[in-house]
Structure formats: C-alpha cells, structure tokens
Amino acid sequence: MLNLIKKAQNGNDKAFLTLFQKYEQDIFRTAFIYVKNQSDALDVVQETAYRSFKSIKNLKEPKYFKTWLIRIAISCAIDLLRKQKNVIQMRTEFEEFISRDINEDIDLEMTVRDLIERLNEDEKSVIILRFYEGLTIKEVSETLEIPLGTAKTILYRAIDKLRKDLKGDGLYEQ
Amino acid sequence: MNNRIKQEMYRIEIPKELNERSKMGVSKAKYEMGKPKRRWSYIIGAVIAASLTLSIFGPNYFSNNPPENPIIRTMETNTVIDIDDPREVVGFSDNVFLGKVIKKVGSKSLNDYPETQFNVEVLDSIKGELKGTIKVNQQGGYDGEYLFLMENDKLLVEGHTYLFATRYLKEENWHTVIPVGGDIPFNSDEEKKELIEKYKKAYDEEIPFKLK
Known part of the structure; x- marks a missing residue:
C-alpha cells in the first residue's frame, strides 16, 4: 500500500x-x-x-x-x-464546550433516507466520518479542520435530530 | 449506532459504471499533469548511463537519423474523449487548424514515453486564432531502435500537411496533438476543402469536454 x-x-x-x-x-x-x-x-x-x-x-x-x-x-x-444552488450554508461558526460524554449508543430506527434528508451538510460529514469511517471524534475534527468542541456539538445535534425527527414521525403516525 | 449507519449506507446500490468513472477522473488528471518533475538523482543517473553507453557503443551510435527499421511499440492511453468523433475532438481542443510540418525541432519528453516536437506553419485556423509558425508536440517518437506510437498514430512527416487539433501547454509553449483524431493528413486542395467544411461543422456542433 x-x-x-x-x-x-x-x-x-x-x-x-x-x-x-x-x-x-x-x-x-x-x-x-x-x-x-x-x-x-x-x-x-x-x-x-x-x-x-x-x-x-x-x-x-x-x-x-x-x-x-x-x-x-x-x-x-x-x-x-x-x-446546483441547492445548498444553503448551514455551518455555524461557534464552539460550544460539551462537558458530558455524548451518548452514541442510542438505538435508532433510522434509515439511509433519514441520513440523506434530515441532516445538513456538516452533520452528514461528521456522522459519516464518525460512524461509517470509524474515526474518533478528535480525528473527525482534524479531518474537517473544525474545533473539537464544534465537532462534538454537530455530532450531538445530528444524533439528536435523527432521534427527534423520528419521534416526530412516530407521533404523526399515531 | 456504528453498525446501524454502516448497514444503512451499504444499502446504497453501486452502479456498474462506477469503475469506469474513477478511471475517467484519473485519466483527465494524468493528461493535464504531464510528467512529474525529475529529480536531480534521476538526471545524474541518466547522465552516467548515457556516458557508459557512449563508451560501449562509441560516438557513432548516436545520430540524428532515426533507425531504418525501428521496432514499433504502440502505446495505449485511456482517452477521455472519443478520438474518432470530430465534435468531441474539437470540443476537447484549444485550437483546430490546418498546418504544414516544417521540421522536427526537438524530442523533449514530459512523460514516460518519447515525445517529438515540430515547427508547423499555420495555414488556416478553424478554432482559435493561431498564426505563423508554432511548435507542435506529438506524443510518440524514437527511442534508440524503438519507435513509440500513441494509439498507433503515425509520426508527423516534414513537408506534409495536416489538420491539427491541439491542446496548448503554457509551460512549454507548445501545442500537443490529440492522437489520431487530431492529426489528419491531406494531400490535395479538394481534401483540404472537405476537411475545412467537416471541421467547421464539427466546431459549430462541438461537444465541450466536461466531467460528466
């Protein structure tokens, strides 16, 4: 190699x-x-x-x-x-320190469609690198050249979003 | 979570042309990159090898005349366009023109195979505004007893006239011929007229090169 x-x-x-x-x-x-x-x-x-x-x-x-x-x-x-002018820049240049560990072990009933449709560009990048490529969150932040705190925030937000949106779907179906 | 994302992503279907598209991207980059810059060590190595050869074969071994019966080696390339379609050839070219090969002026190579440069007098321009005498570079040429030809594209001949389709390389100030479809010989006014008509039409309907 x-x-x-x-x-x-x-x-x-x-x-x-x-x-x-x-x-x-x-x-x-x-x-x-x-x-x-x-x-x-x-x-x-x-x-x-x-x-x-x-x-x-x-x-x-x-x-x-x-x-x-x-x-x-x-x-x-x-x-x-x-x-294609389809994209609205969603990057928020903030750094928020998250002291608690991110709970990544949430068993999400999500599909590839959720990934595609519910997340913005930054969230997709973090989720793909963290879970598909298996990088640590520190490596994700280095790869994307964003501060560690920002990477954590985005990751947490993405997980949260998937969960909330899915809950929303659930309620809607009821 | 980890497995779940992976599992879901694996459900994305892989199209069969994927492999081909990777190749096309690499080919285009390769075409634009030319040869990587040589390192001094390589040049010194080449000089030592050359002087050894000189001492073995004697100075008469080197001459400007190409060998009478060279061994032909055909080089193949992953062309990014269809070199048999004039509209694609014109679209990929910076200049399309009729020209007469005046003389061979060099054999500088930017790649791993020989390349040959010629002075060419521009007779008529179809695409671009080339005038006067310019330097044209052809991929292929002699290397010892071998004659390397790109896609079996015959080496340009001094005194002959061709329709050229070329891409300009600023660093060398030369115009590289697109193999086969970019150097079409003509021998009479009638053939010349036909080529002009054909390539003006191709220019009108050119298929610009893009990564698609």
Whole structure:
C-alpha cells in the first residue's frame, strides 16, 4: 500500500487507480448521502479521482489516505451542490464546550433516507466520518479542520435530530 | 449506532459504471499533469548511463537519423474523449487548424514515453486564432531502435500537411496533438476543402469536454 502510494505520488496513474478503486464504493456511498442521486454521485466520484490524483503529491501521511480521499469527496459533493444552488450554508461558526460524554449508543430506527434528508451538510460529514469511517471524534475534527468542541456539538445535534425527527414521525403516525 | 449507519449506507446500490468513472477522473488528471518533475538523482543517473553507453557503443551510435527499421511499440492511453468523433475532438481542443510540418525541432519528453516536437506553419485556423509558425508536440517518437506510437498514430512527416487539433501547454509553449483524431493528413486542395467544411461543422456542433 505504501509502495503504491509512493508510485502514485511519482505520477504513476495505474498505481493510483489501484488504490482509488479499493475505496471507490465508499466514496460513492458518501457522495450519495449528499447529492441524493446516482448520476451526481458518479460525477462526484470522477471529480474526486481527478482532484485526488492531481494533489496526491501533497499527501503527507499515507496512512490517512482513505480519510483524505473521503474528505476530498465531501468537498466535491458540497461544491456540486453549491453549483446546483441547492445548498444553503448551514455551518455555524461557534464552539460550544460539551462537558458530558455524548451518548452514541442510542438505538435508532433510522434509515439511509433519514441520513440523506434530515441532516445538513456538516452533520452528514461528521456522522459519516464518525460512524461509517470509524474515526474518533478528535480525528473527525482534524479531518474537517473544525474545533473539537464544534465537532462534538454537530455530532450531538445530528444524533439528536435523527432521534427527534423520528419521534416526530412516530407521533404523526399515531 | 456504528453498525446501524454502516448497514444503512451499504444499502446504497453501486452502479456498474462506477469503475469506469474513477478511471475517467484519473485519466483527465494524468493528461493535464504531464510528467512529474525529475529529480536531480534521476538526471545524474541518466547522465552516467548515457556516458557508459557512449563508451560501449562509441560516438557513432548516436545520430540524428532515426533507425531504418525501428521496432514499433504502440502505446495505449485511456482517452477521455472519443478520438474518432470530430465534435468531441474539437470540443476537447484549444485550437483546430490546418498546418504544414516544417521540421522536427526537438524530442523533449514530459512523460514516460518519447515525445517529438515540430515547427508547423499555420495555414488556416478553424478554432482559435493561431498564426505563423508554432511548435507542435506529438506524443510518440524514437527511442534508440524503438519507435513509440500513441494509439498507433503515425509520426508527423516534414513537408506534409495536416489538420491539427491541439491542446496548448503554457509551460512549454507548445501545442500537443490529440492522437489520431487530431492529426489528419491531406494531400490535395479538394481534401483540404472537405476537411475545412467537416471541421467547421464539427466546431459549430462541438461537444465541450466536461466531467460528466
């Protein structure tokens, strides 16, 4: 793997493609959560392949290759949404310290549709990196270049939102 | 939670063209990147190898004349466009023009295979506004006894006339020919007229290159 990354950094496209294709499904799924349709998600994958190969020379820590790819995919997806003017920037630049531990073990009856429709862009990023990619919340904050406190706030808000929205649904059905 | 998110995300169906789209992204980047900058160690290595070869084969080994019967090596590339469709070729090009190859002027390579540069006199411009004599770069060329050809695209011939479709590379101030569909020879005024008509029409209906 390290060898392939080195080759890719020296401009070897075959080596890069081998690496990229290991993760293309994860990239596609991540993109799908943002752009909500197959065609745009494929565009995001292609753009991610393009941007990542062009900038792989700048990847300093090969062990974070996958996280680095996912981060690029998230940017590509958000750029595409912006282009389509579908997105309203929801980022709130605040840092709120949460002293209590976040209870992540809530058994949510959520579906992929909930993920797609109920969360804003920032919440999707945090949820995907934390739970799909399995990063720690500290790694999530570093990957997204946001303060740890903000990452925690967003994570908690996202979990809360999923839970509340689902409860809402439940009440509605009654 | 962890498993639940994963489980749900795995339900997103993977389309079969996914693999192809990854390739297209990488190909486009590769096309634009050219060759990574050489390191000094590589250059020194090459110089040492060259001087060793020189001492073994003697100075006569090197000559400007290409070998009479070169061994042809065909290079294949993942082209990002259909090089047989003039509308895509024109859309992908910065310039489309008719030109006459004056002479070979260099064999600088930005890739892992030989490339050859020619001075070309612009006769007529179809797309872009090129005039006078310009430098055209063709992917392919001689390397020792081998002749490398991109997609079997024949090497340009001095004195011959072609329709060119090219992409400009600012760093080298040359115009790189799109293989096959971007260097079409013509031998008579009639053929020239036909090509102009065909490519003006293709320009009107060009398919601009985009990541789609």
